[in-house]
Amino acid sequence: MAVLGIDIGTQSSVLATIHKGSVSVVRTELADRLTPSLVLFAQGHRLMGDHAAPLVRSQAKACCRGFKNLLGEAFSGSSRVERERMFQLAEIAEAPGGVAGFKVMVGDAEEVISATRVCAALLTKLKQVAEVSTQRPVGEVVIACPAWFREANREALLDAAQIAGLPCLRIISDMTATALDYGLYRRQHFSDAKTIVAFVSIGHSTASVCISSFTSSGAEVLAQVSNPDLGGRDMDLLIAEHFAKAFEKKHGMNPMTNVKAKLKLEDQAERAKKILSANIETTFAVECLMDEKDWSGPITRKLFEELCQDTFKPLLLKLLQQAITLSGVDSADIAHVEAIGGCTRIPWIQRCISEAFGKGISRTLVGDECVARGCALQVCIAAQVVVLSLGGAAMASLHFKVREFDFSEKLWYPLSITWSGEGPLSVSSCTQPQPADGTACSDSLPPVGSHEIELPVGTPTNSLRKITFLRSGSFDLRVAYKDLGRDCKAADLGGCRVELPEGCGPREVHVFCSLNYNGLVRFPRACMKSLEADVADASAEQGDSAAGAAAGGESSEVEQQPPLADPAAGSPQAPPPAKTVTEVPVHRIPCASRLTEKELQTYRELELQMENEDRRFKEIQARLNELETEVYAVRDDLGGPLSVFASSEEKAALLKLLEDLEMWVGDHQDDPKLTKSAIGENDQALKKLAGPVQYRRQQSELRQVAVNKLRATIQESRQAATGGSPDYAHIELPKMQQLLQAAEADEAWLNRVVCKIHERHPETLYITSNALLCITGSRGFGPAKRCLWMQLEELAAIPLFKDPSILAEQIDQRCSDLETLAKKILSTPKPRPLSPVPPPPATEEDIMDVEGVPSEGTTSSKTPHHPQQGASQSQQTDDGPEEPMAEEGAAAA
Known part of the structure; x- marks a missing residue:
């Protein structure tokens, strides 16, 4: 499973993953490290990232950009929405739930898509890019958000991550x-x-400053501020408006009112x-800014600084x-100032940063990628300990485990918690939310006359509070x-409703309020304690602790206190009444602009449908491009190599079909109703006409x-059968004759089926002059060569635009059969050599004869005949058959 760190920028997005123990940036389909943060709703499909960038000018009204700044923003009464109208291309409208969205065409109907769903579309694209690049499914992700995100x-x-099907483990600030x-x-x-160390980031739409302290064991964020109206696009707007005013003064037309002209000025x-x-x-310089009027003029660095x-x-x-x-630190105590973001390269911005901190800036981080890399290093926090994984890329990952590095975020905007009814008895801060009754919490005095609990700026995340109320009925809490x-x-962020049993009487109710790692306030649980008098009555009636626990309810617990000793009487006092703790249900009250679980499921299904439509459109476009490529290839070949293989009627029909197909492809290039079957039918029609010509x-x-x-x-087989090679001397003559006959038969077949090259039909030549040289030993077509048997007899009078009667497969089959026979015969193994027969043992007479003393009954001669010599002469005789050595030795004796 691949783990990702995702930095969604206003202009472009970056993905980082962990590969072989190090952080690496994921490249896009175009081998780029940045993915444009664009979502374009075309007819029946969507284009995201690199595929949407080329169509921004031509389909500006359908293009959504900068949607990150509209996430969760209410449409009415939001200054953020009004400011974003200056930079958006698609119309901003009110989406379901009262949030800001984009009015675009989805299919044949106009629809308002919320910024959350648009962001989910981009996350879907980023997930696909990561899966293609890493060749693994995406498992866990951490997403960065601007510091001003509430x-x-x-x-x-x-x-948005849930709609896109991404398991988001953490939302982390980009500066963190x-x-x-x-x-x-x-x-x-x-x-x-x-x-x-101070970090200054000035991106496309947001400027942020973060001051952190580092030690060898961890880090702490001391301050973090951000301004979403201070970025590179604001400087671009100042330059564009300057030249737009000059253009309007000269030509009387304001290019900022025209979308395409505005885009040209922005670029x-x-x-x-x-x-x-x-x-x-x-x-x-801009060409054809408006009404085919150009505009150009100089701009200096001094003028640019004056505009800002x-x-x-x-x-x-x-x-x-x-x-x-x-x-809370002095600028002199800051050791380093790190600048990231593209706009920090501007000289006058660098001077401002240096003057504010009193020291020069450094750029040791990769400005465009450090946020995604930090997200890829973010790992799950357990018991307020941050574990960084060099083998995995998300701080909440359970797949990896490495060195420890303490790191936590803080709350950078104040929150308040209110309630219905009387105020709480006490508010305490818990170190861990594990005990059911909150005994791990240190109680504090209740706030006197307070009607709310404040979570101030700087409150650490992963913190828990226990709020104790005295209630006899259900009540609500709001954030x-x-x-x-x-x-x-x-301002309203929802809350929760604590459900108490009817007629339970006054009870101590402990409501646990947590600020989780994502900076979100949640109410995970609540429990109810019975008053001591009620518990004492219940304990007296039941008589033992087990019965008392049953009386407290199904999910109740009873706390037993040890007996206390009376120092005056010297005997233990009666134990105090037991306290019963019962879990009570807590129902979340979502904000009116937040999505419910049912809505999330619905939008998830819609996203899957759109994803399937995008995939189908991509496949159809690929098939359409293949058909267009084939049309152009056939047309080029028809004017070249295929010309002699097509008759005049076939050429005319093919050219007419190619022209019709070219027009059909152009008309259906962006047709949302185009199907694969329609493309297949046209492809089959082309193959039906062009196939026979290509086959010839x-x-x-x-x-x-x-x-x-x-x-x-044939030549190799003949050489092996008649060459007398010693490697084949052991093969029987009938087998070699069989191979020779097969080779001559194939050659005779080839010569029988070849025809005369008629001088009136030179276009009937089917083999090259090299083949002619191979057969005849000379080149050319002189009078003596005009009747050579060179071509297939059935092809003698057949032109090239007719189907041949003899196919290459038939000749290949002949060649394969001959090769099989040759391999079978020539691979015959050699016979094993005969093992030599040992000579008979020497007799006493043989020994005396060797010593020169003639044995009795024998006649000596000048040249004695040794048995071995006779045997040797017998073996060297070529005419007679070879006899065994033992018989020759016996005859000599």
Whole structure:
């Protein structure tokens, strides 16, 4: 399973994973490290990422961009929505649930898609990119969010991940991820003393500042501030508006009111901004800006800085000072200042950062990828310990296990918890939420006259509070943004309802409130304690602890206290009454703009349907492109190699069909109703006409190869049968004659079925002049060669645009049969050599004869005949058959 760190940017997104113990960035289909954060709703399908970028200008109204800034935002009464209208291409409208969305065409109907569902579409695309790149399914992910994201925005991002089918383990701030990527690999450079580092990020739409302290064992975020209205696109807008005013002054037309003209200005403004980071002057030029009127003009670095002097620069300086103040440290105590993001390359921005912190900036991090890398290093926290996994990529991953590095986030926006009825008896902070009765919590005095509990800025995540109420009936708790005011609709974040049994009487109710790792307030559980008098009565009636536990309910527990000793009487006092703790149900009350479980399931099914439609459209487009490629290939071949293999009627029919298919492909290029069967029918029609012509050409080429191969095999077989090679001397003559006859039979067949090359039909030549040279030993077509048996007899009068009667497969079959026979005969094993027979043992007479003393009854001669010599002469005789050596020795004796 692949684990991912995902950084969803306003302009582009980055994916990081863990591969072979190190963090690596996932590349897209175009081998790029950045994926454009674009979702385009075309007719019946969607285009995301790299596939949507080329169509932004032509289909601007259907393109959704910058949707991250609209996640969880209420449509009415939100300043964020009003500001985003300046940068969006598709129309922003109210989606179901009262949240901001985009009005686009889905199929044949106009529909408002919420920013959450648009973000889910991009996450689906990123998941597909990761699966293709890593060749593994995506298992666990951690997603980064801007530092200004509040609870509603974070919940919407989690909903988008769930709709996309991604198991999101954690939502982490982008600056926290940056600090994590910075600190983990520099542990050896830190000591027990704190090293304070500031991180400044200025991206496409957001500027953020984070100040963190690092030690060898972990890190702590001291301050984190962010401004979503301070980014590169704001500087692009200032440049574009400057030249739009100049164009309007000269031509009387405002290009900012036209979508395509506005996009052209934005592209040139971004280009000028990047060039001015390294140069002091450049040219701002746009062709056909409006009504075919061009515009061009110079822009200098000084002019660029002046445009940002009154708006951008003061906000940036204020943000930097706010981070220093919130951290509580002096700028002189900050050891390093790390700058990330593309806009931090601008010289005047670098001067502002250096002046604010009183030191130079460094760029040791990869500015575009450090957030995704930090997310890939984020691992699950258990018992307030953050375990980083170098073998896995998500802080909550259960698959990996490595070194420890303490790291936690904080709450950077104030929250308040209110309730219905009387206030709580006490509020306490718990270290761990494990005990059922909350005995691990340290009780504190109840807030006097307070009507709410505040979670201030800087509250650490993964914290738990126990709120004790005295209630006799069900009641509600609500969570809201404290800094927005109670009258603001967007301030309400939902809450929970604690259900108590009817007629239970006053009871102590403990409600546990947690701030989880994602920065979200949740009410995981609640329990009820009986009053001491009621418990005492119940205990007296039951008589023992077991019966008392049964009286407390099915899920109740009874706390037994040990007897207390009376120091005056010297005898133990009666034990106090037992306390019964009963779990009570807690029902979550979602915010009106949040998605319910049923809605999430519905949107998940819709996302799967759209994903299938996207896949079907992609497959259809691939088939359509294959058909178009085949049309062009047949047309090119028909004017070249295929020309002699097609008759005039076939050429005319093919050209007419190719023209019709080309027009049909162009008309159905973006047709959402196009089916695979329609493409298949046109493909079959093309193959029906072009197939026979291509088959003739194929046979012409294959037949040349087959004839040459058969001739070579015949020659090799004849050479093996008549060459007298010592390697085949052991093979019987009848077998060699069989091989020779087979080779001559194939050659005779080849010569019988070849025809005369008629001088009036030179186009009937089916083999090359090299084959002619192989057979006749000379080249050319002189008078003596005009009657050579070179071509197939059935092909003598058949032109190339007719189907041949002799196929290459027939010649190949002849060649294969001859090769099989030759292999069978020539692989006959040699016979085993005869083993030599030992000579008979020497007799006494033989010994005396050897010593020169003639034995009795024998006659000596000048040249004695030795038995071995006779045997040797007998073996060297070529005429007579070979006799056994033992018989020759006996005859000599």
